[in-house]
Amino acid sequence: MHSSLNWTSRMISRALRSSFSTLLETATGGGGAAATKGAVKSASGSAGEAAAGSQRPRFVSVVCGFAKDNLRHKYKPGKYGEDSWFKASTEQADVMGVADGVGGWRSYGIDPGEFSSFLMRTCERLVQCSHFNPQRPVNLLAYSYCELMEQKKPILGSSTACVLILNRETSTVHTANIGDSGFIVVRQGQVVHKSEEQQHYFNTPFQLSLPPPGHGPNVLSDSPESADTMSFPVRNGDVILIATDGVFDNVPEDLMLQVLSEVEGEQDPVKLQMTANSLALMARTLSLNSEFLSPFALSARRNNIQARGGKPDDITVVLATVAM
Amino acid sequence: MSLLAYGDSSDTEPDALVDFTAMLRQRQRQFGCGNKAQAEQADDQGYYLEQYVLGVLDFSSQYGIDYSISYTAANVIGRPTKYPAYGDYPETFTMRTYGDWWKRAPSATREIQAQNLPKLATQDYIVVYFEEFVVPTEVVIYETFNPGAVVRIWAYGMTKHWTCLWEAESETDSDLARPPADSRRFAPPLNNTAVITKTLRIDFNHSRLNYYTEIDAIMLCGRTVSRIKSLLGKQQRQQLKKPEFVSLPVAIPLTPKAESSLESSPISGGGPISYKLRSLKFQPKCRPDGATKLHEFINNDLSQFLMENRVEGGEQQQPAVVPSICLTDLPFEILLRILSYLDLKSLFRVGQVSRIFYDISSHPLLYAELSLKPYWHLASSTLLCTLALRATMLRKLDLSWCGGLGNISPTEFKKFLTQRGDNLTHLRLNSCKFLNSSCIETVGIVCDNLIELSLRNCATDPPLLNFSCLANLKNLERLDLFQTAFEPELLLSMLEGNRKLKHLNLAFCGVSVNMDNVAAHLATYNTQLISLDLWKAHFLSARGLLSLARLHQLEELDLGWCLREASLGDGLFQLLSNCPKLKKLFLSAVRGTTERDLMHIAALGKSLEQLDLMGILNITHERVYDILVHCPKLQLLDLSFCDNIMDRDFDVLADWSRHFNVDIKSSRVYVPR
Secondary structure (H helix, E strand, O other): OHHHHHHHHHHHHHHHHHHHHHHHOOOOOOOHHHHHHHHOOOOOOOOOOOOOOOOOOEEEEEEEEEOOOOOOOOOEOOEEOOEEEEEEEOOOEEEEEEEEEOHHHHHHOOOHHHHHHHHHHHHHHHHOOOOOOOOOHHHHHHHHHHHHHOOOOOOOEEEEEEEEEEEOOOOEEEEEEEOOOEEEEEEOOEEEEEOOOOEEEOOEEOOEEEOOOOOHHHOOOOOHHHOEEEEEEOOOOOEEEEEOHHHHOOOOHHHHHHHHHOOOOOOOHHHHHHHHHHHHHHHHHHHOOOOOEOHHHHHHHHOOOOOOEOOOOOEEEEEEEEEO | OOOOOOOOHHHOOHHHHHHHHHHHHHHHHHHOOOHHHHHHHHHOOOOEEEEEOOEEEEEOOOOOOOOOOOOOHHHHOOOOOOOOOOOOOOOOEEOOOOOOHHHHOOOOOOOOOHHHOOOOOOOEEEEEEEEEEEEEEEEEEEEEEOOOOEEEEEEEEOOOOEEEEEEOOOOOOOOOOOOOOOOEEEOOOOOOOOOOEEEEEEEEOOOOOOOOOEEEEEEEEEEEOOOHHHHHHHHHHHOOOOOOOOOOOOOOOOOHHHHHHHHHOOOOOOOHHHHHHHHOOOOOOOHHHHHHHHHHHHHHHHHHHHHHHOOOOOOOOOOOOOOOOOHHHOOHHHHHHHHOOOOHHHHHHHOOOOHHHHHHHOOHHHHOEEEOOOOOOOOOHHHHHHHHHHOOOOOEEEOOOOOHHHOOOHHHHHHHHHHHHHHOOEEEOOOOOOOOHHHHHHHHHHOOOOOEEEOOOOOOOOOOEOOOOOOOOOOOOEEEOOOOOEOHHHHHHHHHHOOOOOEEEOOOOOOOOOHHHHHHHHHHHOOOOOEEEOOOOOOOOHHHHHHHOOOOOOOEEEOOOOOOOOOOOOHHHHHHHHOOOOOEEEOOOOOOOOHHHHHHHHHHOOOOOEEEOOOOOOOOHHHHHHHHHHOOOOOEEEEOOOOOOOHHHHHHHHHHHHHHOOEEEEOOOOOOO
């Protein structure tokens, strides 16, 4: 654990030492490159307008979800139970991400949602910083992870994470995924890109974690370096879904594909929201169904565990289409 | 010219008219624009604009480390994120110190030429810039935690001078009398200056605050001035002449004519209106002319005035008391002693009185200690030249904060140092932006008698302090490298060379050096160390802590944010046993501190005066009580963000605080608005 923190911090400090000296410019109110790059906080909306003409792509994105324990968790924007998500956009990029807090920490008296929520909120803030690199979502996760260390209030726990950046200049999407959350890209009725689930063993995904002091060696902690990264170009009308394992474990892929192909090319956020809502509801209903052979059950059986029915879990659906 | 007939334009002489046009000409010269541009400027007034910070140029200190976005200066950028919520949030700008705790610590330094400092001395500052040039009408500072630290607001005008827009009144005590503990939108009344700016500097003094102060955002409101580009162009072409340095000028020039032009001339310049006024022989009211007016009044009209108002006393004349001894009769040494209490500005002014006073005030003994820190906005290469002539016996030099935005050239500084630096014992160059590596080399070569070297806030890349540039310094007792980048080999060789080192500040340096190596070096070569600051040295390990335990003279140790979650092992116990003189121990966010460690603190920390346990988990009430009982000299105990100290226990803590006479800091949950 210690080594993963060490690696992350050293990587960041070495990489950032020079770029942070943009704070100490010698020019008289020079501003210059640093100012234009993204130090200005731009408004983030689900349908962020592109600066230039029609060639610059943007996301039209919506979010929906359910907490596993609807009764216990009062609705707070940005999280569904222990899951958390964020959306941000700048002139150069549109960013989306989800994080799923690992529930096992509850028995240690730690709120699992705090870690994932902090991770996502910090990612949102970091997108607006001048050193944000739209081509390296791993860096975003790593910086966000490092920020955890700089909080006065100790934040403990662990979570998976999946971050997706659309680079407007090059119309490519860069992704980083740790754990069993993931994304899926649909074009013309077919899955063109899909993330891989990262697991140590069954039901134990890769996770970024900050254990309580003293428990370091006993706790699984993966460094952001171990994230699965992918980069691919996107075209007008592509549908991208980022979701936590509550969706992927309960909704079979062909059903998801069916739902997602219906909104290809859709630019109306209302219609998109309707689809996201139905997908989330689907996942929720299936998760509470005790007979249905969900993907989770199938995978459990592959691991010699007799399971049946859906997997009750928090559900977060971030649905976006690429508009040019 | 008669005061009683003031306002009656019939008896104005042609001379009076000349005043007005001369004022206009002065103003035009000062702002470097021709007649035509001013005429055009009179027409378009610009529009009213409110803008938030676009970027940060400089800051003296921050709580977080520079690559972070928590509690750092970069959080001042943009709209306020937390206001009007009140509390300790990481999305704000926090400075490193608060209150007077650092002055009470063993590592406290004495100010050089302390008489130069104003009543409310600036302790920290931040320089920010905005997008558009405006004539400021309002500066709003959003404070979200412990408001009340802002003491001065400066604006950097297009004339490349800093103007003070607002200064806190220390006499009325209004702003530092601890405003209520609630978030505040602080918008003080600004002085009426016509400076066009987009760069502000905010000065802070938090010596009376209870805890850290936090700033969420700064907003600059003002009227834009169109034709900025033409103004700038004309300025560059006309080469604005900087005032010759005879006496230290105030922000506004001292000549009465120029003063009056700034205060009384109408906003619209030489257009059709002023032409009309000229033709009317209009005489504007000039307040600063008061001295002349009063003189004339007393000479010409006083007797008539008294008669008219039937006031007695015009006839009674006090017999003139001729003093038997005057100031210049005193012996030279006494006069020197008297003048030694003067601040630098007054010293230069005294020198203008007479030849005798000029000789006394330029005596080198008065310039043995030189501090330009309070005059950072006036320091320039010419000033350094002038001072070089006088300061032949220079021992202590403080050029902190000077030379930002190009007022001092490195060559001039090197010349100054070569001329006068060989007997320097104390040198402070905090936040000096003009420093380059050859300057540091000069320091290393010339100033080999240095006992104290302070180079705070010089975090340039590549680092200024590179290999062997300061190898010549062997007598250092105090080395301050707070927030400064340097090469690790340099530090290690300096530690080896300066065996008498007593105070070492390596705050925020943890990313560039291996702190365990540094600790090992300290234990071997610098056993006389009294104070050590390793704030945010994340990679210090338990091994490093054990090395530190070999420094038996240690009185102050700041391990804030070190060690991360790593277990302290035996380190703290060893440290406390071997360093009985330990007065200040900061363990902020050292999350590996266990309950046993707290028991050791209680058992062995007999001399502890300041203890910071912020953010340490699992501190129980019993341990806190133990520490309070067994550490009789304790003055400060910081228990903020300690999870187990709950909100409802504040009464208990307050009771203990009173009973043991210890200032206990704890996190309150503030009710969101």
